[in-house]
Amino acid sequence: MNKLNFKLFSFNYKNVIKNKMLLSITITFLIISTLLEIASFYNYYFSSNIYIDNMNDLFNKIFFFKKIFDMLMLSIIVIYLTTICFYIDKKQGRLNLELKGGISLFQTYLQRIVIITSFILTIILFLLAMQSLFTLTINDYFVETRHKVINFMYFYFLLAIMIFSITFFFIMIFNSKVVLTVVSIISCLISLSSTLSSFRYNDCINLYRYGSYTTTFQKWTSFNNELKSDKTFFDFLPNFEKIYENRGSFDKYQWAYGNYWYVMNNLTSDDKKLYGDNFINFIKDMDKLFNDNYHLFNNPDSTGFKLEDSFVYNYRKNYASYKTLNQNLIYNIINKIIGLSKNEQYSNFLNILKDYSNYFLEYLEKSPLSIAYLNQSFISRSVLDGYFDETFKNYKTSDQYDFYYFLSSIAYDIFNWQDNIRQKYEKNIKIDLSPEQSLVDGLKRNANSNPFNQLAQLQFGNYFSKNSLYYYNSLSGGVFYNTFESPTIPLEFKYFKNRDENDHPIKLDDLEEVNVSFSSYFALYFSYLSIFILIGGLSYLRYRKVALD
Incomplete structure (x- = not known):
């Protein structure tokens, strides 16, 4: 940028950050989000006499509402920023003055994009710094909580781009009242995606029921395989089978x-x-x-x-x-x-x-x-x-x-x-060890076509693929008071099946681990990112016409 353009950029940026409404919303958001984070970690700081079974309850309950609050507030800030930069500036004549002053149309667009990006990036980096700091203060045992908090931070970036692209697109087509109504509804649906994610509720519960055994089988098979290579204790389990x-x-x-x-x-x-x-x-x-x-x-x-x-x-x-x-x-x-x-x-x-x-x-x-x-x-x-x-x-x-x-x-x-x-x-009772292929295939189709499930997957990255005993056990019973979340189809899922098709009772040596990939996190993330960047880019073509009217 030349000197004149930099002064104009500085003027426009100060005009945005001095907006009392925007500052009030932003400061309120950051304070409440930080306080909710601290409150959700209460059990982890004062946990000596809390039952393990209840350790994550407080975190999951508060984090569920904090997650929705963060997404709604960030969406409101992005909507408000986009409206100030592209709707109010046009309505109040600032945009026309810039064009008459010799500023190119693209530079007026680029300046406003930089203003929005820097403001939102500052908010996200603040949240990332504060919340990462809090997660580092808790015991290493709660690594799953860390995964849940940190993985969610990546979604902030995507959410900001999505809401900006949608808001900018509608601003270029409709008046402000229609824009605010439509974009507010969309941002609410995105925020509630983890609750609305399961269109195949019972199938998801069944899937997690099988997953609740996965960690145990992994532990057993690893122990069994390691013993087989031990020169002294290779017969430990075979002997104890006879003893049993x-x-x-x-x-x-x-x-x-x-x-x-x-x-x-x-x-x-x-x-x-x-x-x-x-x-x-x-x-x-x-x-x-x-x-x-x-x-x-x-x-x-x-x-x-x-x-x-x-x-x-x-x-x-x-x-x-x-x-x-x-x-x-x-x-x-x-x-x-x-x-x-x-x-x-x-x-x-x-x-x-x-x-x-x-x-x-x-x-x-x-x-x-x-x-x-x-x-x-x-x-x-x-x-x-x-x-x-x-x-x-x-x-x-x-x-x-x-x-x-x-x-x-x-x-x-x-x-x-x-x-x-x-x-x-x-007794000829069916041994229900692994999910039916039809169940897996049906959930694969749902994972690839259900936007709410995809958004829920994107919110937590690969958290649901860790075969978390806590998460599987919480959802496999169909009781969600600990999470308030609808069961999300994971990006990946591990279970065990009987690799020996001969007609005899299943034993530990017959178990084989199966890894099912429902979606790729990176493919999903960059697909959404590309789509909404494209929407924002196409909206610029409309911006050129609207700005010159």
Whole structure:
């Protein structure tokens, strides 16, 4: 720009930012949006005694309304800015004065585009800076919340371009009253798109029902595959499958309750053979490690441990606090064992267990197939029947018992699931493991033709593709009080199917992960971006005619 044009640009920009109505709306928007962000994170800052099951409730409820508020307010600002720059300036004669002063028509257009862009960009960057800062202050455990907040920021840019293009297009055709009415309705529909997104409500719920099992199957299959390559524990799961099938009497079931002292000292040689020599030696080695270093673990006592000190005894599903989760007890126990263990033979196995145990409490809370830790009544019965008498004396820390119980719970959950599948198979009950192809195909068509679902997908980027246990479990039950959102068809979806078509009950080794792509986020984003930039560009042709009238 030459000197004269820069002065004119500066004058027009000051004229916009000095608009009291625009400033009032903008400042109100930024303050309320920031306060809503802080309020939505309240549980994350003061969360020690809040149940994990309720941790995200406050965030999701407030964020739902904040999201709508942000989109509506940003739309209002874009509409108002566009109206000032292209309608009011024309009506008040500023545009004609500029043209008569020798400013080219394109430069009058470009100046106003730069003014609108810089003003909106300042707002979005402020929101991005503030909200990113807030997300960094919360615990790493809430990474899904971070994804949800940050991914939504990308939609601000697209929303601003969409609303500008629509407003500019209608300003060039209709009078201001019609423009405000039509564009306001459109901006409201865009803001409510995540609520209006599901035209196939029940199909979406069914899809998420299958998704609620995905993370569990991923955890199990990863554990299974890693063990197969371990030279010492490759037979861990095959052996425990035999043990599970041989559970019969209560004494043979003590492994499921972490009572390995009883297993090692009271079962017959034939029963112990099922465990395999490598596992028996591993338990002996762990017994020695805990016995020599019990003072380094939780609740050390040379006379024995108390059941009420253990995580197993105190855990109640849906009633575990964030404080308990944040302690990451099982993970820390295994990490300590790895540091103390001198037997390289067990190093890989312990590291596999360590990976499995990270945020294990979250898995227990949200996995529909995790039931081993619901066996407290059977543990109490074992205690009453005397199965734990010697165990209480010989385990000198509750961590030893918690470690053994965790070890058993993996096998118990896997083979309990397989046993349930087998029983259904024998009773000719349909095994509903994966969605029908017709369901997937129908949702693909809907995802590619439903603009509300597409806008909902664009609002959160790839958030819904993360196979979030929280999101899947919230929506799979058909209860949306935690989110207020209609189930959005995800960009991608992972589920497991039976890869073995032979006629037999499904086992863990038969599971195969399937990844379905409903839409591409980048293709969708840039398609909408291109369409609305094109609309804005075509509107310039009309602007040339209107400005010269």
